[in-house]
Amino acid sequence: MDQKCEPFIQTRIFCPGPTPVPLEAKLAPLDSEIYHRSDEFYALHLKCSEMLRPIFGCEQIPVILSCSGTGGLEAAILNLTAPGDEVIVVNGGKFGERWEELAVRYGCDAKVVKVASGEGARAQDLEKIMVNCRAPKAFFVQANETSTGVRHPVAELVSVLKEAFPECLVVVDAISSLGAHPLNMNADGFDCVVSASQKGFGLSPGLAFIALSDRAWSRLSPRPRFYFDLAKEFKGQSKGRSAWTPAIGLIQSLAVVLEKIHGIGLEAMIRNHELLAGAVRASLPAMGLELFAKSHPSNALTSILVPKGLDGTKLQELLRDRYGVIIPGGQDELKGKILRLSNLGFVSRFDLVHALSAIEFGLRDLGYGPCSGVGLGSGVKAFMQALDA
């Protein structure tokens, strides 16, 4: 650690992935004397699949893949589209861009709903794109665009889409959304939902989850695939048997966090995200700060505009090096312009008191008026007041 950091401070991470990992989940893989081709492990794997199912709200078990979330996105493209397929992609930031890149890379005819940075996708923009579509095979969107802290109004978009193209498969990247916002594949009419371990699940990265509707399972594309062959995985995982050697340690941890999530209750998890993110947003004016998200702010993270005249990258480094608080900034063209304060996963009010306190000290150190002198602490106070409201 940087020597400027007080020796009493322990580093804390407030990223929209990786998120904090509960101690009991970290400890599970210490027992590494387990073979993945054994009844004991099959039972553990199947238990994870069954516990994932209600979180996705799907008929069939979700498939667990040993890869990052991007591997899950690729699996969706490989299994549900064929070269030349017309698809609609919502691109409202770095992760929307990833859907677009994947679709183009794999030869799809991608019609892109371009969304202004920091805004949610608008139904009218989708309608404009749909005018030029013949029969789109699939619609790709982020439930939560992690790069801007915006939650797209997916239900509204899907309702517009289905009116014109009821056959179009709805594919939702819920990587940074699941557990933070309500989602139920069945009720919402989604055909494919992707998530990953290091997000709302509070694990280390290395697992992706992908759930398909019965409709999607019946329409797998003929494209060649091997590691990401979902039908093969599904068949085996229905009996707890992954096609390839799984990330055993992460599966052991997954069982622990899934028990924890079901113990808390999915609805209570989501309500906690709403409450905490709402209170963070409510605290910003007291620090003289503004939200970057111009509409549909996320409950998984808060995108905070760095005040004019301050260097966001310098603020980030200061928070990390002097206060041991890791808050990622903007990516690409948003670099230095925003902070992305996450409350995704197993995060409590006191974690955010910690983070907001550090932000205030950091802004004070940079000579930012509203957080200096008698202003210091106003943000934390406003956050607590908002929770008490």
Place this chain on the structure above:
Amino acid sequence: MDQKCEPFIQTRIFCPGPTPVPLEAKLAPLDSEIYHRSDEFYALHLKCSEMLRPIFGCEQIPVILSCSGTGGLEAAILNLTAPGDEVIVVNGGKFGERWEELAVRYGCDAKVVKVASGEGARAQDLEKIMVNCRAPKAFFVQANETSTGVRHPVAELVSVLKEAFPECLVVVDAISSLGAHPLNMNADGFDCVVSASQKGFGLSPGLAFIALSDRAWSRLSPRPRFYFDLAKEFKGQSKGRSAWTPAIGLIQSLAVVLEKIHGIGLEAMIRNHELLAGAVRASLPAMGLELFAKSHPSNALTSILVPKGLDGTKLQELLRDRYGVIIPGGQDELKGKILRLSNLGFVSRFDLVHALSAIEFGLRDLGYGPCSGVGLGSGVKAFMQALDA
């Protein structure tokens, strides 16, 4: 655990992956407050890449992928072949079969050197296949066929291959071989070597490693790929930056085991495998057992023929349930016919004393003469004598 197991016995795993994980490597991920987009993590990732390089013996750093070994094999096919390419595949078991499946799935014209189960590939069989080749793009082989416990004579095969087809890329699946048998990409003239975390590296599964020669880097295929795009990964990883979110915890553990491997010395690691596997083989006659490998036995694992009249699956279950010793059996058509006792990775003579002792007790329980009465313990004794020779 099964109730028949004495409560004092701790379960032990003797699989050719997953292999035992050193405690210090298990503990490294307990610090999960680390962001993968930070200088601290870039330095850790790059340090791993640099420490991997001498283990592969390659010019450029190997690429680290967050997936199982099979993902690494797919990456080799996707990056080095195009549809219609003629390739030669050695198939001497379940993993040779995987090369074949991958090549066929991705539209290669696969010429297969079929090897009898339990034998090493023969140069004359390769020559027969080569007669019908025009200009093979790549040659795919296992350094160690984990399913049969056989180590193919790769150097001999490659020398035959290169005489006729010097331009053919040599791609070696060294997943269960690296660290157990000598390998040096530069000296051996290999163009691509794949390995994985849960083998000689002594980690949990979830990482694959893939190293390319300069020649291979200059001949990447135009095939579309995304998650397994090696050029993109290589460019980023040269600065410690993986393209996608890496399995952070496994990278933390990897740094620990690589320090350990370099502390021991790669040559000493390999010598330990030679010594231990040699002594296991030497101990078999004392137990009335025979080696399944008819030629080129592996030093990573020993494939032991289950004595006639005994049910191998029952023996395996007995060892697991009564003695807490996990030794995998044969796969597919070898199911019930062999045991595959592994000494891959961080395994000592005392670990094998433990395993052999359990095998003897298990055979005695099944009424197998040579391990009963005064015979019991003869295998362990012979193993110790062999080490002392």
